Amino acid sequence: MHDVVIVGAGPVGLMLACELGLAGCSVLVLEREPDPHTPWRAVPLGLRGLSATSVEAFDRRGLLPALLTASGMDAPAAYSEEDELAPPYAVGHFGGMMLDSADVDVAALPYRIPGPAPEFVMTSLAAVESVLSEQAGRLGVEIRRGAAVSAIAQDAESVVVHAGEHAYPARWVVGCDGGHSAVRGLAGFEFVGTEPQFTGYVMLVDVPDLESLRPGFNPTPTGLYLRLPADGHLGMMDFDGGAFDRSQEPTREHLQEVLRRVSGTEVTLTDVRLASSFTDRAMQTTTYRRGRVLLAGDAAHIHSPLGGQGLHTGIGDAVNLGWKLAATVRGYAPEGLLDTYTSERHPVAAWVLDWTRAQAVVMRPSPYAQATQGVVRDLLGTRDGTTDVFGKLSGWSIRYDLGSDHPLVGRNAPDLRLADGTRVGELLRDGRGLVLDFSADGSLRDATAGWEGRIRYVTGTARNDLGLAAVLVRPDGTVAWAADGGPDREAFEQVAGRWFGSPVLVNHTR
The missing domain is CATH 3.50.50.60 (FAD/NAD(P)-binding domain)
Structure with a gap:
């Protein structure tokens, strides 16, 4: 078994x-x-x-x-803890509206440091x-x-x-x-959940008149098409209520008819190498x-x-x-x-x-949707709007409710770098939890004694400790507990027990 x-x-x-x-x-x-x-x-x-x-x-x-x-x-790339956090090289899009990564306010990202x-x-x-x-x-x-x-x-x-x-x-x-x-x-x-609004298609096709299709996302009065960098790699969306059943094989004739309709061109597909359909059923x-x-x-x-x-x-x-x-x-x-x-x-x-x-x-190809898109486009074009979208798409805005008021708890752990150059990411390689104790006397050393097989204990100083005195990181990289002042041993033990079970009894003088 x-x-x-x-x-x-x-x-x-x-x-x-x-x-x-x-x-x-x-x-x-x-x-x-x-x-x-x-x-x-x-x-x-x-x-x-x-x-x-x-x-x-x-x-x-x-x-x-x-x-x-x-x-x-x-x-x-090589980096230093003194480096400034650079904007991401890509943010993505919202509804086909591309965002400019230069508009991301990296200083607004919680506990984000270079790595x-x-x-x-x-x-x-x-x-x-x-x-x-x-x-x-x-x-x-x-x-x-x-x-x-x-x-x-x-x-x-x-x-x-x-x-x-x-x-x-x-x-x-x-x-x-x-x-x-x-x-x-x-x-x-x-x-x-909810039923679909559209049928989407992804295909790799031969198109002699490919130049008639503009690169990138192209909303039209009848739908949307997407021309990707690879020749013949196309996508399109037909707002038909998801009528094209995925169990059907998308033929060349069907794909050409939909592409002509949503693109407003007379583009020709001479061969379909691969094609698949999907919907927005959620x-x-x-x-x-x-x-x-x-x-x-x-x-x-x-x-x-x-x-x-x-x-x-x-x-x-x-x-x-x-x-x-x-x-x-x-x-x-x-x-x-x-x-x-x-x-x-x-x-x-x-x-x-x-x-x-x-x-x-x-x-959607409707006046109401287009009006809404204009409002959304204006909001996304602001620095705050782009930063908010990046925070969501990158995962940095995710915060689990772990019952703590500390702003770091429940978030993805920053990749702190210790005085000897070791990073948090390296200390999590074995899949155990991690305690970083930055207190001068290593006050949490004894408190972790019963969890050695489940939690790695590391003490010392960090090149950029973000004002933290101690932090407990779960194996998935989520911060389970953090202290800004002197670490509270009792509070630590309570949280460690919640996530890692009862400590193994050891013969240790406290």
């Missing part, structure tokens, strides 16, 4: 597998598709963006150099999956492909996943099997856990790709769930720890769904 069976070997399932493997759990990944190498995962159709906090998740596990190499990017992790990485699904697959292999994770799940049965102690002629017993199962999740349906999760499960079955990524929430938040949100799910499920498997999780996965991540995805809904509204 495995500790955890993960269904789905995409980026979310593989990231979760790596987190669990790092914690010593036995993990089996079942993937329906027999071959991971498809054109839909490689450039250009597999292009995806990873935002700041997702990039830092790779850095914290030592995977950033491999990710950058696989994505065709340079190694992290080696880029604010944004343009990558591909193939690159992300290759990096994570290699890491999973190093950690002893088993991946079985060509295994389509057909049934799930669970009781109070275990769950059995059936795929083909095989049955796979486990203590826990996590569905990371995408928007059409078999696990979600088989386990009886309630899936609620749905979310009411909970991310039913008994011993959990969901992450698109299995738990679906939405249109507007804003590019799908991969980013799924990676966030995986790193949030991984250490909590590992603690539960290993038997030291405090009561209710696993339930905080839903309470923390469900609101994040709910916001993403609303974010994509709002973009669909302003992109």
Whole structure:
């Protein structure tokens, strides 16, 4: 019996597998598709963006150099703690309205300091999956492909996943099997939300008269089309109420008819190499856990790709769930720890769904939508507006409610650099929590004695401590506790127990 069976070997399932493997759990990944190498995962159709906090998740596990190499990017640039925080090189768009990264007020970003992790990485699904697959292999994770799940049965102690002629017993199962999740349906999760406004298309086509289509986002009186840098890589949106069923094959004639209508041109498609359709149907499960079955990524929430938040949100799910499920498997999780996965991540995805809904509204080809877009464009054109959007898209504005008034608690931890040059990101490589104690006498050393296997204790000084006396960082990089003055040992122990369970009794003179 495995500790955890993960269904789905995409980026979310593989990231979760790596987190669990790092914690010593036995993990089996079942993937329906027999071959991971498809054109839909490689450039250009597999292009995806990873935002700041997702990039830092790779850095914290030592995977950033491999990710950058696989994505065709340079190694992290050298930096100094005295460097000023530079504006991001890309912000993105809202409803096709591009934002200028120079308008981001970096001084307004909470607890943001320079570090080696880029604010944004343009990558591909193939690159992300290759990096994570290699890491999973190093950690002893088993991946079985060509295994389509057909049934799930669970009781109070275990769950059995059936795929083909095989049955796979486990203590826990996590569905990371995408928007059409078999696990979600088989386990009886309630899936609620809103129906679509449009049908979207992504295609790689041969277009002799490509110059008749303008580059970038192009809203029109009848829809929208997008011409991407790669020749023949096009996208379009047809506000038909999502009438084109994804189960239908988009023919060359259909795609040409829609493109001519939404572009207002007589463009010709001579060949369709690859094409797929999607809608802006926005749905979310009411909970991310039913008994011993959990969901992450698109299995738990679906939405249109507007804003590019799908991969980013799924990676966030995986790193949030991984250490909590590992603690539960290993038997030291405090009561209710696993339930905080839903309470923390469900609101994040709910916001993403609303974010994509709002973009669909302003992109509609109607006078009312165009009027609304004008108002939104003016707001986004301000420094405050651009900064707010960047904070949301990068993940830096996410703050879990952990019951503390300290402004850092619940946020992504700043990558503090110690006097010897060691960074917070490097100290989180082994998947344990982290205590940074900047007090002169190392006053929290004794308080952490019972949690050595779960929390790393580091004392000393930081080159930029941001006025902090001590900080406790969870394995997912979230700050669980922080003190500006002398560290309160009792307060620390209470918070540490909440997240890391009861300390192991040790023979230590206090």
